[in-house]
Structure formats: C-alpha cells, structure tokens
Amino acid sequence: MTNAASVSSVAPSPRRPASIAGDEEAIEVATLLADEFAVGASDRDRDRLLPWNELEAFTASGLWGITVPRAYGGPGVSNRTLAQVIAIIGAADGSLSQIPQNHYYALEVLRVGGSEEQKRFFYDRVLEGDRFGNALAEVGQRDFTRRTRLVGDGSGAFVEGRKFYCTGALYAHWIPTLAVADEDGKRTSYLVFIPRNAPGVTITDDWDGFGQRVTGSGSVEFEHVQVEPEWIVPFQASFDRPTTIGPQAQLMHAAIDLGIGQGAYREMLRFIKERSRPWIDAKVERAVDDPLTLYGVGEVKLRLRAAEALLGRAAALVDAAQRDMTEETVAAASIAVAEAKILSTKAGLLAGTKLFELSGTSSTLSEDNLDRYWRNVRTHTLHDPVRWKYQAIGSYYLGGKLPPRHGAI
Template sequence: MNAPILLATTADALAAAAEVAAAVRAGASERDAQRTPCDQEITGFSESGLWAITVPARHGGPDLGYATLAQVTRLIAAADPSVAQIPRSHFHIVDLLSLAGDDAQQDFFFSEILRGKRFSQAASERGGKTAMDISTRLETRGGRRVLNGRKFYATGCVFADWIGIVARDDHDDHVQAFIPRHSAGLTIEDDWTGFGQRGTASGTVLLEDVEVDPGHVMPFADVFIEPTMVGAASQIFHAAIDAGIGAEAMADAVNYVRTRSRPWIDSGLDRAADDPYVLRTIGDMQVRLAAAIQAVDAAARLMDAHRHDLDDDLVAEISVAVAIAKVLSTESALFATNKLFEVSGTGAVLEKLNLNRHWRNARTHTLHDPVAWKYHVIGNYVLNQTAPRKHNYL
C-alpha cells in the first residue's frame, strides 16, 4: 500500500473524490452484476487521502469536518454506493477515538490512519432481541484478554488493517477492542448475499479466543450519554450515500430519456423528452433529490458549526436535522430509482443495462434503520420538545 496523500482543504478533498468516483464508476455495474470484490477500488480510494480527512488537527490530520465528508461520500456513492459504504465504520471509529480514546490510543491509531491504514468495525449480531444486543465477550483468562463471538453485517472488514470489535467485558460494559486483520482465531467470511450493496462484503466475522492487546481496548458507552454527535455523524454518512444513489439514478434517467426513450403513440410528439408526463415526473424527481441534498448539506454544516460547543439542546437540534435529512434522502432515493423505469420505458429493464442496481442498492441501504421512527422523533421534538434518545441511529 502506498502512503496516502494529505488533503489539506475541502477543495483538495472534493477534487480527489471526483477522481475516485470516475475510477470506480467505470466498472460499478459489472462488479454489481458479478458480485466482484472491489479490492482495487478500495485501495485507490484509501490511497487518495480521503480516509484521513476527519483526523483531528491536533494529531496531524486535516480535520475537514462533516460537511466535506458528506459531499465526498455523496460523490463516491453516486459512482458506486458499495465502495462509498465501506469506510463508514472507519470514520465512525475516528469519532469514537476522538471522544473515548486515551492519549496513547489516539496517538497510535491516528498515526496508523495517517499512514494509510484502514479501519472497520464488527458490531452488529444476529439473533438478539434488538440490534443493540451484543453477546460477543472480551474475557480475561490467565492474564490474557481474548475475544469470542460471531458478528454479521461486518461491512468492509475484509478490506481493513484494523478491526474494532464491539463486545462486553468482564464487567458487562460495552468496549471496542481493536485487533489486526490477520489475528489468530479471526475468520472473515464474505457471505453477504443481499440483493443490493453487493460489494460491501457485509458478511460474518468469527472470533475464537482472539488475543487483544490490553492497550487497544477502549470503553465507549459514555459517548452515548454525554452530549456528542457520534450518532448524528453515523447517520449523516448514511444519508449522504442515499443521496448519491438517488443522484446517479436521476442522471441515468435523464440520459436514457434523452437518448433512447420513444414518445408515446398518443402524444403527437417527436421526442420522449417533450412528453408532459415525463417532464412532470423528472421535475418531481429533481425536486425531491434537491431537497434531500440540501437537507444533508445543511445538517452537516450545523454539525460543523457546533463541534466544539455542544450541549444537550444542540445535540437534540442536530439529531433532528439529521433525521430530516435521512428521511428525505431515503425517500428521494427510492422514488428516483423506481421512477427511472417509468420515464424510460420497457427497454430500461434489460438485464444488460443493470439499471435495477440503483433500486436494489437504495432499498438495501435504506433498511439500515427505519424511517418511520425518524418521523416519530421529528414529530415528538416539534410537538412536545422531547429530545431524541442518544444512540448510534440518531
């Protein structure tokens, strides 16, 4: 792996993102159709310097903030949302380290990131009552600390250099234990078979007596008690991905109507692009997409404006703003990826075009957490001044 470039400004980051997007877009449809791993694309993405843009300035990073990260993520997601999703937990770990890591952990792991090391997280498990249930254990045995458990939805772990394992320790407290990708007793199975986001490698991680350096264990429960933006940061990333999927579906719809669609026989028109019903639908798609992008960008700017002066009231305001962005990005992506076929016509469903990947990706990724609960949170805040709960989904 080559040393990454240090991107000092937002302009640098957006230029790098445009280059990465162009590189990954070229083979995105084929990779999706064949479930081809995106190893080369992830290498280029991380070597671009984009995976280090949120490292704090006090640790030598550019600290470009959430608005830049959201724009970068949207650009990459439009090109290939699987590639865009893979570093989601990498950026989440940067936030966790900033808030909960001790000095030694911050110095070591931020240095690793600036050297180009990739991080991922294995948190979610199947079989518990809710998504928050964790059965993976970090136990002390004969003076050694070892991990045992089974994870799923472990997006991107196969591409990582370091993996943060969410577990319960001997006191039943939640901790994040960082282990090298090739640790003894660690098995990563690329068994993700979802019909969308096929390239995210969101499969199984098995842990069998995996030894952990005691200095690489980080308690982090307090970050969801104190006023922080960890949950909002995680959600704004997801919203940016959905906005990117919607943008690409919109672009493909416009291109198809302009170049391939035929006007309906009763329209009396020479071009499908002049059909009033097509125009109305394209306009509707654009309005929804523009609203979603504006909401994502506005919420991210609000996060940046208050990164250093947070209190509970601001956290609630920010969480609601991000929830609004998540609703709009989810619904606009699903709308655009569906209406793409309505405005394009029957020819657009041919398998060789693989345009259905946009809908499959949007439908899969937007299931990360239910939008219905976003409406509930927003309504309860507006009507009853009830602050949202603090967790990773708000």
C-alpha cells in the same frame, strides 16, 4: 449470489496515501475518483467482483483520512465535505460509498472517547494507509443484546463472539469490534480495535443481499482473540453523555442514499435522451419533449435537491455540536440529521423507481443492470427505519423531548 468462503486473514499491505490539504481538495479528489469508479461499477455489481483495486486507489487518494483532526496531522474537513465526498462516490458506486462509513465512524468514536495515546496511534495508522472495518451488529437474536464478549484472565484480554453485517471488515487492516464486559456487576461496552490478521479472527464473505453486493458485509468470528489494552476504547461511556457519534453516523448514511439517488437520476437523464420513446398520447417526436416525462424528471430533481439541502444544513449542525457537545447542540444535530435521512431515503427510492418508469421497458434489460440503483438504495435504506425518525422529530418539536442517544438517530 455469494461464494460464502472464508477469506485469508492476511491484510493487504498499505501504502502511504496522498496528503489532502482541506475541504476543497477533498471534493476535487472524490470527483476524479468517482469518474474512475463509475466505469466498472455495473460489472462489479453484476458479477460480484470485490473492488480491491478500487479500494487501494480510494485509500491512496487520502480520502480515508480526511476526518483525522488537524491537531493529529489530518485535514479535519467539515462534515458537509464528508457528506459530499460520500455522495459523490455513491453516485458512481453505492457499495464503494458505504465501505468506508464505519471507518469514519471508528474515527469519531476515537475522537470522542479515545485516550490521547489511542488517538495518536490510530490516527497515525490511518494517515499511513490503514483501513478500519467494523464488527458491531449480531444476528440470530431479537433483543439487541450484544453477546460478543471481552473477557480477561491472568494471561490477558480476549474477545469471543460472532458478528454479521460487518461492512468493510473484508477489506480492513483493523476491525473495530463492539464487545461487552461484566465489571462490578454491570455490563459495559467497548470498541476493540482488532488486527485483521490476529490469530483467531475468521472473516467469511457470506453477504448475499440483493443490493450493496460488494460491501463485504459478511460475518466475522472471534475465537479467543487476544487483544492489547491499548486497543480497547470505551464505547458505552460515549452514549452516557451527549456526543456526536450518532448524528455523524446517520449523516453518512443519508449521504450514501443521496448519492445512489443522484446516480440513478443521471442514468435516467442519459437513458431518456439516448434511448427512450415518448408515449403516443404526448404527440411529440422525442421523449425529452413528453410533458409527463418532464414532470417526472422535475419531481425527482426537486426531491434530490431538497435532500441535499437538508443534508448540508444537518452537517453544519453536526459541526457545531462537535465544537460544543451539549444536550442542546447534539439534540439539534440529531433531529436535523433525522430530517435529512428521511428525505434522502424518499428521494433515493423515488429516483431508483422513476429511472424505470420514465425510461420505459427497454431500461429493464439485464445488460444495462440499471436495477442496481434501486437494489442498492433499497438495501441501504433498511439500515434503520425512518418511521421512527418521524416520531423522534414530532416528539422534539411538539414536546421538547430530546432524541435517544444511540447510533441510529
């Protein structure tokens, strides 16, 4: 269901967010927010109610600035904390955990490839309450060639093109946009930070996937949008050398899947305790004493715990790679994240499925809307195919082959 309507180009006015001191406080704040977000999550999903109020509270909490380095006024939390924050929010509302993913992604692109002036300007904007969305992907072609262009003439630089899967753009103050330019016979990619209210920007709320319904992952069109040179950040150059842009991005995706799975697991426990019946052959009075139900609950918990452990290990290796970006450290981080992503995908899907299998037929009633967990994790896990991660892992351990440098490994 979608209203497929063009959205006003006037961004909401930001307010100065709270200041988060460090990792421990970030976890505490995320936990409190998650309790609030969980209350209306089912209604927002069912009726496709865009979470404007929740996003304002999310931004005001200071969590959108936690990866801003300390040298630029932010808390500079670890990637382990970042992943935990995303998973905590994801257990409450999978859409709300995905919306800031590309915001953090843009901050990492800035950290790796932005100039000193760009870092100071955009980091400051985030600490003042600005949100970044994204306009990276394009549809309608099968060759992965980017067709959104950065062109120049005597009057300045302009962006022209159309994007889809623009998660967060609907709610953003700036839309980091992947555009290509022809320079000296070569095609070069840039990430252009475009104000949402710039003339020529049209945001259309036409995302109608069966999951992640309120992520704002629709279309953005750029019609000869003029941009300032200070908003243009090198992108391709950050993949011509080993950097942590890819592994950190994938770490966040794994955290989203883990969080949704954890939310499904909690709902499963609640439903079994409060409403489920044991199977007749179990010869027990309560579902919590059904031996095969106990087996299934244990299986889900084990998979989620294992995914969480691998996510923590991967985060530590991303931290290490950020401190010292070499071929070896970045490759090790990428492979560790791939391992975590495989397990978080499997565990999240298992939790979403077992929620129904172990809870029984009554768990499928539309009034409970419990299918949102499966729909959300199934939709989000399609972001990139884990079957290719198995291949990368095998090549790394068996043949010493380094994984490719792009944002999906």
